[in-house]
Amino acid sequence: MNKIILRKRVPVKLVIESFQQYRMKLIDIVGLAQNLSTAMSLLEGDIPKPVRDSIVWAEAQIDSIRFGINERKEPAEVAKVWRELEEVITRHDAPGREDEEETR
Numbered sequence: 001m002n003k004i005i006l007r008k009r010v011p012v013k014l015v016i017e018s019f020q021q022y023r024m025k026l027i028d029i030v031g032l033a034q035n036l037s038t039a040m041s042l043l044e045g046d047i048p049k050p051v052r053d054s055i056v057w058a059e060a061q062i063d064s065i066r067f068g069i070n071e072r073k074e075p076a077e078v079a080k081v082w083r084e085l086e087e088v089i090t091r092h093d094a095p096g097r098e099d100e101e102e103t104r
Helices: 010-023 029-042 047-070 073-093 098-102
Strands: none
Touching: 010 029, 010 047, 010 073, 029 047, 029 073, 047 073
16 A cells, blocks of 8 residues: 655645744644634545544644633644644655655
8 A cells, every 4th residue: 555645635734833833933723623614614535544533633632722821831732732642644645755755
């Protein structure tokens, strides 16, 4: 079975870009939560279940942070969620194929 390049799939790309935008302060926690919700609605069947589950988990965690934590701790808590999610995405991504697909 060919592994897909997850980082190029629309829902995964949206999640990655959303966390980057949050980190750069281009969107706030509300925007991050909205983007994760949108990504969840776009999840496709070819995204591995652990990655889908992690995106669902991340969306729930961000909502929890958004409604329950003070503003000083918010960036650190969001960073924890991102690290765990990024680890799952990286583990299930196809290594070394990104350049190959871009040249086609």
